[in-house]
Amino acid sequence: MGFIMRLSNLFKLSMTAFFVVSLFGCQLASESDEATTVVLENDETTLEERVYITSDTVVIESDSSNKAKRNKAGFASKSKKDKEAEITLTLVAEVDPLEYEGTKLQATEIRIHGSKAYVSYNTAGEVFLGGVEVFDISDADEPVLISSVVFTDTDVNGLAVKGSDLYLAAATSAEGYDSPAILRVIKLAGGKLSDDISNKDIVSYAATDVEVYGSDVYVTSGADDGYTTILDQTSLEVSNSIAMDDARSIDSDNGDIAVIAGSNGVDGVSAQLMTFDKTTGELQNSYDLDGASIKHAKSTIEVKKDKAILAMGNGGTQLVCLATGEVLKTIDLPVVAGLDASLTVANAATAYKRSVFMGNGEAGVYLAVDDENIDSKGCDASTLEVIGKLELDLTADGLTQSVNHIVYRNDVLFVAAGLGGLKVLKVEDSEATEDDDDSDDDGDDD
Secondary structure, three states, X not given: OOOOOOOOOOOOOOOOOOEEEEEOOOOOOOOOOOOEEEEEEOOHHHHHHHEEEEEEEEOEEEOOOOOEXXXXXXXXXXXXXXXXXXXXXXXXXXXXXXXEOOEEOEEEEEEEEOOEEEEEEEOOOOOOOEEEEEEEOOOOOOOEEEEEEEEOOEEEEEEEEEOOEEEEEEEXXXXXXXXXXXEEEEEEEOOEEEEEEEEEEOOOOEEEEEEEEOOEEEEEEEOOOOEEEEEEXXXXXXXXXXXXXXXXXXXXXXXXXXXXXXXXXXXXXXXXXXXXXXXXXXXXXXXXXXXXXXXXXXXXXXXXXXXXXXXXXXXXXXXXXXXXXXXXXXXXXXXXXXXXXXXXXXOEEEEEOOEEEEEOEOOOEEEEEOOOOOXXXXXXXXXXXXXXXXXXXXXXOOEEOOEOEEEXXXXXXXXXXXXXXXXXXEEEEOOOOOOOOOOOOOOOOO
């Protein structure tokens, strides 16, 4: 990232199809006194113009290294139990990227929370311009875009939901903060975004991710001189701050709270997986891992009970035991003919039931399956095996797009393809076993 480029002026907008709100947040410590311009859109008729409902079958392109047979509807393979398992994918919607004044934004993170999906956006380069969108996915065959907001001076890099509060890990060019990194909190009203917004200063260049557990809010920030900052959910007062260079992503699952931090391109420095005590918030364990050594790059973590699935950039996708730091399985990056290896990186990985979907940059989306559910308890050896690549059109304006983020919950798969927008797929797996709902849901969508 380059140094801050202050936006010289605020764009003037017609009031016809949206609301423009100048916001002063609640009076929080270290909060900016300067107004922030927000473009809020809650008219579903206007929003639906960017959503294209389809019912196209998505084929999984066979990986020649595995023994499997392919059919039109999906991909059939033989497990070690010699039992046929079939996964069927249907592309149910394509969504144009969020756009402001002719500038297309890129999706940075997706959270599925109950019957809603939340998507954050930022803008590449020195311009600070981001936003958030909310989808109703109660009907898996027809997702509905119900709410959208654009921040003209703020990138949004990650998000989390708790009750009626939407927490945003962000970076702003607005004046009045100690550093660009901020935590932004939006009140949800009837499941939609509102103009009730407050901000909290966070140390470092950019807040990269956020997670809420119990009465605490955890915010990662970086890249250089990064931290994991823990705040009280009610007051947003800081209770602890742990130095952690290049802290990239954080997640929790009923008690296990874990952060992945990159090596930031420094020779001899390993990537770090760190876990926090669920009661005290204190740092509990720290493990060295290979990968995530591309400076200021993206990595993600998903906690799956006793394990975590990690997207480690040039280190591929890794399944790790949280209690010991043991790498149970590594899925190497694919080699794609005609594509430079530098464009094939594990930006994001997501697991639900027995499947792991991986967003490997311009190489696209790959699928691996296990004999058992990934989020089962314990750290038994994994049978994860790549079965192929999803045949998705990841292009925009004739250019190949990179898969930046990907989330799979409740049999719905969201794929963020940078400037190529969003793809929403329904996943049907005849051999997956039912488990507890794993949708980041605390029981309150509003």
